[in-house]
Amino acid sequence: MRDDVRDALIERYQNGGAGPAGEPALLRLRGIPRRGLHALHRRRHPGLAALRLRRRVWPPTASAAARPRSGATRSASSRRAWPRRRRAPTTKLAEAKALLSKLEEAQRTAILSRGDVRAPDAGSIPASGRASAAIKYALAQVGDAYVYGAAGPSAFDCSGLTMMAWAQAGVSLPHSSRAQMGSGTPVSKSDLQPGDLVFYYSPVSHVALYLGNGMIVHAANPGAGVKVSSVDEMPYAGAVRPG
Template sequence: MAAHRKPKHSSFGGQAVRTAATLALASAATATVFEGSGHAAPRPTPAQVKADVDRLYEEAEAATEKYNGAKEQADQARAAFDRLRDEAARRTERLNRSRDSLGAVAAAQYRSGGLDPAIQLALTSNPDQYLERAALAEKAGDRQAAAIAAVRRELAAVHQLRARSADRLRELKAHEAELRTQKAAVRTKLDAARALLARLTAEERARYEAAVAAGSHDAAGASASGPAGGAAADRADRASADRGPLTAPTGRAAAAIAFAEAQLGKPYVWGATGPSAYDCSGLTQAAWRAAGVSLPRTTYTQINAGTRVSRSELAPGDLVFFYSGISHVGLYIGGGRMIHAPRPGAPVRIAPIDEMPFAGATRVG
């Protein structure tokens, strides 16, 4: 009898099914890739990258000035806290000496046959109880009463100083928290700017960095927009130069300018005040400090540190401010030009004041 066997499936057929399935999945994936790439954002032009980077650097500088302000306040709070802490320590030492003196009086009275009740109160281990009952000190002699009153004053002063120190410590912690916030904001903006610049080709990036270092208004967009971008600045420079060179009105202004000139070529570093690097307000502060004038740390406080002057009244040594948020400052040197610390990658240099939106000017010294 013939054996009954199940029909054999063709191995080719199974392989064909698997192959067809694989091809179908691959086709679907390929279609998805092409569909996704069809909707991908186009690569930004160098001009677009420059515009976005400029915006990020402007925002980073505004955050830098807020950081500078928070740091100045934190430094002041820390110094005040340290002073209060030191004064509290001195007062505590003085209090201990007064209490030791009372103890010596008590020991003498004990040896002589008795301890005055007022002295017992002065030596109690519970100062609050002692203060509540200090009126009994009137029963002591004049010397003991004066000593007890001195202890009472010192104890009250120590309590007050410790309370003020606690307030200053809370204030310090709040300023330090703001400092961390602004520091993170600056770094976020700068990281975003670096990420955008990384999208440029090596040639575009080199052209951009060379233009920024030279102070060009076109930077990475030069090839896209042609020479028109720098033409406006050139016209402004020529118009300013037509006014001729100006002499610093005071010896202090001349000293501030001389200091700033000596910093030309040094790098911009946010939060820096010299001597090897500067941010914008750090440079103007250092320049006027060299002239014997103390300026506050930030752009938005420096603008109120002197007498406001109009653009037509500018004289060498004046502080010139830019952007609606007063986030950038330079030192005017005459002829429509200034010395300033521009931004990361751009060293301290001379530039026309027309290269940024003018916001105001202040005369100091």
């Protein structure tokens, strides 16, 4: 009898006849456990099982911020971070320039003129009368600024300094390093004497005044100004003796 009732209830449930009132009666039958009823329910309503599965995989209460971002979103985020990474070297360069601008003038000169040779006393250089006058004038300008096209009294370019130095000895020179190379007697490097003009680079684009002992005085560049250096500081091109 119990089996007949159980079979009848199962058939009614499968056919939609058992509702909320029928379920307790069915559960009271010892032959039908609760999990058996659940299995029947899932067979009758397969969509409910799929819905429960989706809820377990991704609960509807989870916030959008907690969900993993797509590849496109990550790429966009990386692109937004990229300019910040690129700005770092520019920021460091700006900081270095600001620090340099705060240095005192003497400190900036020391930094930009590293490698200079200390200027000798003009009276200690053995030179002839006219060459001595040129050397004395040139050494007195050490520390002056370099300005292209200038020839004193407080700024010089390379040929402007040598032109004005030899002018003190009554010798006229053109205001051009290349032209000055043709304004005197050529001499070899081994025969250099104080007061000789020394030329550099090919084609010639720089001139200095030889001091002896392997030293020259010249208007070097805008960063260094007029200074004393080694005769071998730049690519040697030749020398002449004015007058």
